Each structure stands twice: as structure tokens, then as C-alpha cells.
Amino acid sequence: MTIVAIISSPQKNANTEFVVRTIGKSAEENGKEVVYFDINGMANRKGCQACDACKKNGGKCVTKDDLTPLIDAVKDAEGVIISSPVYFGQPCGQYRLFEDRLYRFFGVAPENGIAPGKKVAVVTAAGSGGADELADRMSGVLVSFFKFEPVGKIAMVTGNDRKYAENNAEIVAQAKAIGKKF
Numbered sequence: 001m002t003i004v005a006i007i008s009s010p011q012k013n014a015n016t017e018f019v020v021r022t023i024g025k026s027a028e029e030n031g032k033e034v035v036y037f038d039i040n041g042m043a044n045r046k047g048c049q050a051c052d053a054c055k056k057n058g059g060k061c062v063t064k065d066d067l068t069p070l071i072d073a074v075k076d077a078e079g080v081i082i083s084s085p086v087y088f089g090q091p092c093g094q095y096r097l098f099e100d101r102l103y104r105f106f107g108v109a110p111e112n113g114i115a116p117g118k119k120v121a122v123v124t125a126a127g128s129g130g131a132d133e134l135a136d137r138m139s140g141v142l143v144s145f146f147k148f149e150p151v152g153k154i155a156m157v158t159g160n161d162r163k164y165a166e167n168n169a170e171i172v173a174q175a176k177a178i179g180k181k182f
């Protein structure tokens with residue numbers, strides 16, 4: 001079983017991506033396989049179409065796009081690393097597409113949904129504030145709807161410095177410690 005690592009920021013190699021990759025590397029050092037998905041880099045990505053086909057066909061999503069392998073991978077994963085920058089107090093749109101596509105696992109037979117107890121670590125970054133609240137909101141969705149088990153949170157206030165996390169030894173140490181929890 002693998003760890004699914006989700007990058008959603010459009011800023012390449014900036015704060016949230018750096019921390020996700022640091023957690024991932026640490027998990028790999030611990031013997032885990034980590035698979036990365038960069039939502040912003042997906043050319044063809046759609047939101048949930050609310051067609052409810054998944055409620056009639058055993059949890060399958062009839063929307064096929066670049067997000068499909070990511071959503072499939074979450075079902076099989078041992079855990080996930082989720083991340084988003086704070087955009088107007090919310091997750092960025094790229095991350096919201098991922099969240100809504102989890103609808104295929106909601107309200108379906110247990111074998112077609114997400115098994116409870118998968119681990120989740122959350123990473124957020126804000127220029128000036130709201131990172132902590134966003135992190136709780138993002139992991140809260142996975143915990144309340146899909147019974148994930150939280151294993152770590154990194155919520156940064158970056159001052160819009162793209163290299164804030166990379167230059168912060170405490171955050172790097174926290175990220176490495178979270179990776180070992182997978």
C-alpha cells in the first residue's frame with residue numbers, strides 16, 4: 001500500500017510542495033512507497049458533475065480525466081498527504097476539485113467507499129493568516145466524512161516568501177517527524 005501525496009499549489013517548489021515532498025521523503029526512508037500527484041500540472045481536470053452515477057454503479061465515477069488516477073489511488077492508499085495554499089481564506093481551486101471528486105466514495109456500500117483508518121497529514125501555507133484554520137478544515141473533511149486518522153499538521157505563515165519553509169529548520173524537522181508516522 002502506498003502513500004498518496006497531493007500537491008495543489010500553482011507555485012512550483014514553493015512552500016506547500018516543499019513540505020509535502022519532505023514528509024514524503026521521510027516516509028520513503030521509513031520504507032513506504034510515495035506517489036505524488038500535482039493537480040495544477042493536470043491539463044484535463046474537472047469538478048464533480050453531481051450526476052450521482054456513482055450512487056447507482058458501485059462507487060465508480062463516470063468522469064474520466066487526469067484526476068481519475070488520483071482518486072483511484074486514494075481508495076487503495078495507506079495514507080495521504082494533502083496540501084493547499086490559503087486563497088481568500090479557502091483551499092485553492094485545484095485542491096477543491098480533488099475534494100469534490102471524493103463524492104464517489106460518499107454514501108455508497110462500504111466495500112465501494114474508503115476504508116476507515118487511513119492516515120492523513122495536512123500542509124497549508126498563508127501569506128499572513130488562516131493557515132491553521134484551513135488545515136483543520138481540510139483534514140476535517142477527510143476525518144468526518146471518510147474516517148481518516150490525522151497524523152500531523154504543518155500550517156505556515158510565509159509572508160509570501162516562496163522559500164520560507166525550505167529555510168526554516170523547525171518546519172523541516174516537523175515534516176521529517178510526520179513522515180515517520182506513516
Ligand SMILES: Cc1cc2nc3c(=O)[nH]c(=O)nc-3n(C[C@H](O)[C@H](O)[C@H](O)COP(=O)(O)O)c2cc1C
Pocket residue numbers: 009010011014015016017084085086087088089090125126127128129130158159160161162
Ligand atoms: C489568489 C491568492 C489568494 C490568496 N489569499 C490569501 C489569503 O486569503 N490569506 C493569506 O494569508 N494569504 C493569501 N495568499 C497568499 C498565499 O497563501 C501564500 O503566498 C502562500 O505562502 C502560498 O503557498 P505556496 O508557497 O505553497 O504556494 C493568496 C495568494 C493568492 C495567489
